[in-house]
Amino acid sequence: MMSARWRAGALLAAAALVAAGCRGGDDNQASTGDGGVKTDVGVTSEPCPEAVDQAKGCIYLGTISDLTEGPFAGLAVPITAAQKAFWKKVNTDGGIGDYEVDVTKFVRDNKYNPEIHNQVYQEIKGEVLALAQTLGSPTTAAIIKDLVRSNIVAAPASWTSAWAFEDVIVESGANYCLESMNAIDYAVEQSKPKSVMAVHYPGDYGDDAAAGAKIAAEANGLQFRDLETQSGQQNQGGAIDAIVSAKPDLVILTTGPTDAAVIVGQAAARGFKGRYIGTSPTWNPALLKSPAAAAFKAQFLQSGPWATFTSDTPGHQAMRAALGNVSGNDGYTSGWVWSYPLKAALQKAVDNKDLTRKGLLDAVKSLTSVDYQGMLPSGAGNYSGSAQDTVVRQNVISKPDDKSPTGVSTVKDFFVGKTAQGYAFDKPCFL
Amino acid sequence: MAGLTEVLRGRRLSGRPEFYTSYGQDMALLNTAPKRRAVAAIVIGAAVLPFLLTDELLQLLATGFVAAIGAIGLNLVTGYAGQVSLGHAFFLAVGAYTAAALSGDPDDRTIGFGITFLPLWLLAAGLAAAAAGLLVAPLAVRLRGLYLAIVTLGLVFLGEHVLKEWKQLTGGPGVGRPAAVPEMFGVRFDEDGEFFTAPQKLYLLMLVLLAIFAVLARNLARSAVGRAFAAVRDRDVAAAVIGVSLPRYKALAFAISSFYAGCAGALLYTVSGFFDPGSFNLQLSVLYIAMVLIGGAATISGSILGALFITLLPRFTRELPGVLPFVSAQSTGTITVFQIEAILYGLLIIVFLIVEPRGLYGIWIRVRNYWKSWPFSY
C-alpha cells in the first residue's frame, strides 16, 4: 500500500510537470522586431505560412465568421474568401513594410452564437494582432468589452450604427439607419409613397434599419408602421398578412434572402402591388431564379453601402482580378471593402514604428481618410472625429437585373438624402 | 485481537475489500480506500489545473463544469426517474434570465436589479426554475413516455417565443443582454484580480459549485427519494401499488431537475458575459440529452463525464486540421473542420448509443472490471 501511494504521488507529480508546460503565454511579450518596429502580440519575424516573400515577417489577423449554420452563412463565406484574396494581393504587392499579412491561419466559425464566438475568440486572441472580421452584432457584443480592454482592433461584418461609437471597431460604409433614411428619401423623389412599413428582423440589424426608416418617414410626413418578423421561411406568415392587409406604398425590407423571397412572392401572389427597398443582406442572386423573380423585378429595389460586384471602379476591378472566376456575389464586395481601413491602419502603424495593439489602435484613431480605390466616396474612412462628423452617409441604389452576375445593377450612384444629411448622429439609432 | 476490535468498531479488515460490518459503512459515499484516494486525486488535480493550463482552456473547462451541473439535473429526471424531458433548455432559460435580471445593471437597457451577490441570485434562479418545473409536473403525471417528450419540446418552443417577445428582459433576439454578474463579498469573478485572472477564478468557482451539486445529487440518488425515483422509472404502476406516490415523486423529480437546470443556466453565461435568447432552442435541449446519454444515464459521474466530453469536443475537432491533412481549416475546402465537428457530434450520439448504451461511465466500468481481475479477465 505504501508503494501504491508513492507510485500515485510520483505519477501525479510527473503529470503536473508535463502540464506545467501548457500554462503561460498569455502575457504580452513586447519586443522589437525588424527595422525597429515595436510589436507585441500576433506579429512575428518568421514568414507567413503562405508567404510570397520569405524574408518578411508576418502579421496575423483573426477571422470569426458564420461559416456553417447561422442565418448569414450565405454571405459570410464569400466575405471571408474576398478578404483572403485582398490580403493575398497586399502580400504580392509587397506587403506592409517588412511584413506580410496572414488571414488564413486563425479562421473560426461562430455559428452565429455569442458563446461560441467568445470561446473561439479566446482561442485565437493570444495569437493575433487584430481581427480582420468579426461577424454578427450579438456575437461581437459578447466580446466587445474584451476587445476594448485588450486594445484589439476589429473590422465588423455588419453595418449597425452602434459601431460608430466604438474606437476599436473599424466599420466601413453607411450604416443601416442612414441607409433606410436614404432609401426613403429616394423613394419619395421617385414614386411619392404615402405610407411606409418597415419589415425587419429583430436585433440591431433590423431594428437599426427600422429606426432609420421611422425617422425618415416622419421627416417626410409619411405614415409609418413597424413590423418585426423572425428568421425562417415558416415564420413569415404574419408579415405577409400584415403587408397584404395594410397595403403600404413602400416597404423597407431588412431580412435575409430566403425570407425576402417568401414575403415578396407570397404578397405579390395575394395581390400586393407596393414597392420594396431592401438592404443588401436581403438580396441574393439566386432570388432571380425563384418563383418570386417576376415580383422582384417589378417591385424591388436594393439599397447598399457601395456599388455591386460588377461595377467599374479601380477597387472593383482589382477585386475581380484577385478573386478570379467566381460567380458574382456582393458578399465578396463587402469583404473586400471592409479590409481597406485595416490596411491603411497597419501601414500607418508600421510607419510610426509601433505595431503593438495599442499602436495599431492609435493608428486607427488618427486615420482621417482611407483610400478605398473608388469603392466608397472620398472622405470615407475618417476614424478620428466624433461619429456625427465622420460617419459615411451616402448610399447606392440598385435594381434587379438578369444580365448582372450579382442579379443587380446600379440605378443611382452615391447620394445622400436630406434626412440622412441633416440627422444628428449622437447615439446608435436602435437604442 | 486487532481484527476483533476492528470488527466490533465496524471497520473493515485490511485485505477484505468488500467486507462491511456496519450499515453506515455500507451506505457511505466513499466506502473503500481506493475510492477515497481516487476522488482525492481527482479533486486535487482539478484544483491544481488553474496554475497549469492557459486561460482559454480554463474557460472551456469552467463551461464544462456548469454544463455538468445541468446534465446532472437532466439525469435526475430522465435517467433516475425515467421521465423523458426534452424541455431542459426552457428551465435553463428561466434560471439564466432570473439571475441576469436580478444581478443586471439597473441603468442598462434591460431589466436589472443590481443584486450581484452570487449565492442570492443563484438560489433565486434555481428556485424560479424549480417553480417552473413544478408547473410542468402535472403533465408528467398525466402523460407517459414519448407524449411527455414532445410536450416538453413544445415547452421549449413556447419559451422561445416568450423570450423573443419579452425584449425588456432578454434584449431581443439578435441583440441579447449581459449575463449574471458573479460577485461575492466584494470579489468579482469575471474580472481579473491581483492574484488570479478571471478565468482562473471562474474555474475554481465552478469546480466548487459542481462538487457541491454533485455530492447533493449523489446523496439524493442513494436516499429513499432516489429509490422511489428508480421505482417510478422501472414500473410506475407497481411503484404506485407499493405506496410510492406517483404525483409526488414525479413532481419532486421535475422540481429538483429544474432547480439544477436553473442554477446551471444562471452560471453558464457568466463565462462569456453575454447571451442571446435564441440560444435556448431545441439544439440546446438535445445537447444536454446527448451529455446524459453519452455520459451514462442514471449515474452522476456519467453526467460529469458526458458534459466535459461534449463541451471539449468542438475544441478537439478544431485541432484536427493539424493532424489530418485532408481536413481543411478554411471555409471552402472539400471537407471543412466545421462540417467534421457537426458530423462527429451526430455520429458520436449514434455510435455511443448503439455500441455502449451505458455511455462513458459504462466504458469506465468495463475498463475497471478488466483490470480488477487481470490477468484473469476474460
Add this chain to the structure above:
Amino acid sequence: MDEFLASLVRGLGTGSVYALLAVGFVIIYKAMRIISFAQPALMVTGAVLVSYLTADLSFWIAVPIAVVAVAGLALVVERLALRPMIGRPVFVISIITLGVDIVIRVVVNVFIGRDVRQVGDPWGLSTVDLGGVAVQERYLAMLLVTGAVVLALFGFFRYSRTGLAMRAASFDQEAALAQGISVGSVFAVSWAIAGGLAALAGVFVGTGGGVDQQTWIIALKALPAIILGGLDSVGGAVVGGLVVGVVESLVGTYQGEYAPWLGQNFAVVSPYVVMLLVLLVRPYGLFGTREVERV
C-alpha cells in the same frame, strides 16, 4: 369572409404537408414504437434531390425518382442504425434517430450550399379564382396529392398483405412473429414509406420559397400534429396535420387584430398551445389508443 376562406384554404394546403409528415412519423411509431427525429433530414433530402434533378428532367419525373431514392435512404438508415437497437428503450432509439438527422443534414447542407435552391415546380405563385377567393395553385396541388396519397395508404393497409402484416405487427409484435410475419421487413417497409412521404412533403415545402439550410425546422411542426391526433393513429395524423395548418393560418391572419398582446408571430407556436389544450382533455390524443400497462 373572403379573408377567412383564403386563410382557411392556405391553412389546409400547408396542413396537408404537415399531414404527410405526420403520417410518416405515425407509421414508424406504429411499427417500432419510436418517434423518428430523422424525418426533417429526409424531408430536406427529398427537396434537394428534386432541385438537382429538375435541372435535367421534368418535375413530374423528378419527384417520383426522389421519393424512391429517399425511401431507399430511409431503408439504409433503418438497417444500419436501428436494426441493432431492437429491444432497447424507445427513448434511446429516438435519440439515435436524432443523431442520424444531424449527420444527414450536415451532408445535405453541403449540397444546398449558401443559396436558396428552387425545386422547379410548375405552379410557382400562380393563383386560381375559386368562387371569388384567390387561391394559390400550389395549395390545391398539395391538398389533392395528399388526399390521393392518404387514400392509397388506407387502401394499402386495408387490402394488401403487407399492409395487413404491418397492422398485425403494430398490434402485437410477438403474435405477429408467431404467425410467420417478418417483423424486420415490416420495420423496413414502414421506414421506406415514411421516407417517401417525407420527401414528398419536402418537395411541397420547397414550392413556396425554395429550400435552404434552415428549412428542416418546418418538419418539427408535424410533432404537435401527431400528438394531437394520437401517436398510433394514421387518420389522427392526417386530422392533426390539417388542424395544425388551419390553426396556424387563422391565428396568423387574425391574431394581430384581436390579440396583439400575444406577441408577433404567435401563429408559429399556436399549434403547441392547441396540442397542450387537447392533451389536458385527452392524454393520448384525439384518436390515440389508451396504453394499457400490465405489471
